[in-house]
Amino acid sequence: MNRTEAIAILNHHLDSLEALGYVALARQIGEDQAFERRGDSGTDYQLELSILWDRHPNGSIRIVGSIDDGGLGAFLPLTDSRLMEPEGS
Numbered sequence: 001m002n003r004t005e006a007i008a009i010l011n012h013h014l015d016s017l018e019a020l021g022y023v024a025l026a027r028q029i030g031e032d033q034a035f036e037r038r039g040d041s042g043t044d045y046q047l048e049l050s051i052l053w054d055r056h057p058n059g060s061i062r063i064v065g066s067i068d069d070g071g072l073g074a075f076l077p078l079t080d081s082r083l084m085e086p087e088g089s
Helices: 003-019 022-027
Strands: 035-037 044-053 061-068 079-086
Touching: 003 044, 003 061, 003 079, 022 061
Parallel strands: none
Antiparallel strands: 035 044, 044 061, 061 079
C-alpha cells in the first residue's frame, strides 16, 4: 500500500465530512459508510467512515476513518479521526 496516497485519500474524505458542519454531521450519526476509491497510482482502496457521538448525545462528534488496499494492509488499516465540538470547532 502506498501510505502517502492512502493518507491523502483518507484526509480528503475526512475533510469533506468535517466541512459539512456540526448540524449536518449530527443528522448522520450512526450512518456508517463503506466504499472504494481508486488512487492516482491505480490502486483500489477500501474506506470506512463512521460518525458518532464522542461521549454523549448532543456533545462532541467523532468522525473516524480507515483505509486499506485489500491486501495484507487490511489487517492493519491506516486510521484517523476528527473531533467536532457543538460550537463547530
